[in-house]
Amino acid sequence: MPNDAFDCDVLVVGLGPVGAATAALLARRGASVIAVERDTVVYPLPRAVHFDHEIMRLFQQLGIADEVARHSVPVPPYEFRTADGRLLMSFPADLEAASGWAGGYMFHQPSLESALRDILATEPQAAVRLGWRFEALAQDADGVTARINGPGGPADIRARYLVGCDGASSPVRQAIGGTLSDYGFDEPWLVVDVNVQPGARTPPVNLQVCDPERPTTCVMAGPGRHRWEFMLLPGETTDDVLKDGFIERLLLPWDCGPVEIERRAVYRFHGLVAEHWRAGRVLLAGDAAHQTPPFAGQGMCSGLRDAANLAWKLDAVLTGQADEALLDTYQPEREPHARSLIELAIGMGQIVCTLDRAAAAARDSEMLARRAAGAPSLPPLRTAPFADGCILGGSAGAGELFPQPTCGQGPRRLRLDDGLGDGPWLISRRPAVGAPGITLRNLDEPSLAPFRAHLLRWLDAHAAEAVLVRPDRYVFGTGEPSALADAWAIALKPLARAA
Numbered sequence: 071m072p073n074d075a076f077d078c079d080v081l082v083v084g085l086g087p088v089g090a091a092t093a094a095l096l097a098r099r100g101a102s103v104i105a106v107e108r109d110t111v112v113y114p115l116p117r118a119v120h121f122d123h124e125i126m127r128l129f130q131q132l133g134i135a136d137e138v139a140r141h142s143v144p145v146p147p148y149e150f151r152t153a154d155g156r157l158l159m160s161f162p163a164d165l166e167a168a169s170g171w172a173g174g175y176m177f178h179q180p181s182l183e184s185a186l187r188d189i190l191a192t193e194p195q196a197a198v199r200l201g202w203r204f205e206a207l208a209q210d211a212d213g214v215t216a217r218i219n220g221p222g223g224p225a226d227i228r229a230r231y232l233v234g235c236d237g238a239s240s241p242v243r244q245a246i247g248g249t250l251s252d253y254g255f256d257e258p259w260l261v262v263d264v265n266v267q268p269g270a271r272t273p274p275v276n277l278q279v280c281d282p283e284r285p286t287t288c289v290m291a292g293p294g295r296h297r298w299e300f301m302l303l304p305g306e307t308t309d310d311v312l313k314d315g316f317i318e319r320l321l322l323p324w325d326c327g328p329v330e331i332e333r334r335a336v337y338r339f340h341g342l343v344a345e346h347w348r349a350g351r352v353l354l355a356g357d358a359a360h361q362t363p364p365f366a367g368q369g370m371c372s373g374l375r376d377a378a379n380l381a382w383k384l385d386a387v388l389t390g391q392a393d394e395a396l397l398d399t400y401q402p403e404r405e406p407h408a409r410s411l412i413e414l415a416i417g418m419g420q421i422v423c424t425l426d427r428a429a430a431a432a433r434d435s436e437m438l439a440r441r442a443a444g445a446p447s448l449p450p451l452r453t454a455p456f457a458d459g460c461i462l463g464g465s466a467g468a469g470e471l472f473p474q475p476t477c478g479q480g481p482r483r484l485r486l487d488d489g490l491g492d493g494p495w496l497i498s499r500r501p502a503v504g505a506p507g508i509t510l511r512n513l514d515e516p517s518l519a520p521f522r523a524h525l526l527r528w529l530d531a532h533a534a535e536a537v538l539v540r541p542d543r544y545v546f547g548t549g550e551p552s553a554l555a556d557a558w559a560i561a562l563k564p565l566a567r568a569a
């Protein structure tokens with residue numbers, strides 16, 4: 071808890087989606103948080119348009135799932151097609167994914183960011199300072215002092231930890247001398263967002279048109295909105311492609327009827343990862359730590375997974391439940407996950423961004439032949455379990471995302487997490503002895519009755535008596551309940567146990 075020497079437990083720099091989620095998750099757990107943002111209003115135009123089921127589960131935890139759902143539509147099938155419309159590969163829509171929500175959603179980013187800020191405003195432990203720009207930091211053994219330039223001039227904020235959620239150019243990353251490793255993917259694309267008017271004929275699926283004459287993306291962007299992305303061709307400049315006439319010519323073949331252009335912008339799509347996500351008491355999350363091309367719709371999702379991973383660990387350290395060494399598990403858990411999604415997106419980008427006609431024809435023949443030979447549609451996106459970090463290595467299921475069973479339909483639908491709360495859970499087949507700080511449940515309890523069959527199947531599939539689920543809903547490990555509780559205590563406080 072902060073004392074006179076500290077203004078807050080955690081200073082969050084940057085209030086994009088990742089900073090707002092990090093601050094809200096920390097404040098919910100009781101940490102005192104100051105969040106500073108250089109801009110005075112939410113950035114009004116969307117960048118991300120897709121998030122996945124795991125992220126909707128995080129919004130559920132934050133209490134904003136219903137509000138976010140108002141600005142979202144479940145993700146439709148995602149198809150890669152040739153220039154003349156033949157199907158190269160597809161990801162089917164997934165109406166019920168592991169996290170208890172649809173596989174993904176197409177959404178309006180400013181509405182999401184407003185919902186996150188609204189929930190943050192209800193947290194008495196959080197203070198938001200808009201129009202405050204982070205400039206520099208110094209750290210010592212006990213904390214971090216940040217120089218912030220606010221409306222009243224420069225001021226220092228002293229915190230136990232600082233999380234840089236300050237986006238791709240991240241002044242916090244620069245302040246800790248952070249360097250980026252580069253995947254060498256760097257493609258310029260024009261993004262055109264439209265408001266869809268009544269009578270419009272926008273495609274009911276998300277599309278990558280693998281046309282060497284003009285690689286093109288066409289996707290839903292939340293209720294009443296649609297997005298096109300057009301790759302720039304050699305010799306085209308940003309000024310050329312932003313002109314009205316140019317964009318009208320690009321949209322003409324789509325014959326989509328009445329749509330109104332809301333914005334146009336040119337982005338460079340690239341894959342970058344910071345070498346170090348932690349320097350002492352300073353940590354990086356979101357685009358400050360990694361950036362991806364958008365072909366898998368996962369940049370913000372990766373950042374929000376960072377927030378979920380970091381928030382419970384920082385809270386455990388701040389409350390003395392864990393040694394500071396727990397923070398060393400943040401990057402080893404999150405980096406391989408983020409990299410796998412960057413590599414997936416670059417792989418997709420390499421399929422789409424082929425400008426050489428002969429190479430495109432060869433790609434088409436190969437992918438069409440594979441489909442003709444019966445190659446199935448691609449499975450829903452799944453990432454590998456953590457290989458390292460705060461898990462009980464060697465136990466079945468360790469490091470996997472734990473599913474969220476559901477029961478019922480519509481507004482009366484029950485979801486497991488709602489009854490179990492924010493902390494770690496130990497779910498066992500039979501009654502077991504408790505451990506401090508862990509929510510203990512057994513399958514015979516009435517509160518688990520709606521989910522019993524699902525949970526039993528999971529335990530059977532992992533040949534486990536019990537499972538310990540971390541606060542970010544990843545599996546710590548499986549085994550006997552008392553052994554799991556002991557292993558959890560050791561994982562959080564290895565130094566105390568060794569002493």
Ligand SMILES: Cc1cc2nc3c(=O)[nH]c(=O)nc-3n(C[C@H](O)[C@H](O)[C@H](O)COP(=O)(O)OP(=O)(O)OC[C@H]3O[C@@H](n4cnc5c(N)ncnc54)[C@H](O)[C@@H]3O)c2cc1C
Pocket residue numbers: 083084085086087088089106107108109113117118119120121202203204205235236237238240241261337355356357358364366367368369370371372373
């Ligand atoms: C065209 C495009 C399409 C995309 N599509 C998707 C998608 O479909 N799905 C998906 O998951 N992701 C997508 N992304 C990626 C996604 O938009 C980003 O990953 C996400 O917005 C990053 O969030 P963030 O909070 O880390 O950073 P940002 O949203 O960049 O927020 C950083 C914040 O820090 C503030 N800041 C910066 N410097 C300072 C300072 N010195 N002091 C105080 N505040 C500061 C900024 O003002 C900003 O508000 C897409 C990106 C693009 C460009």
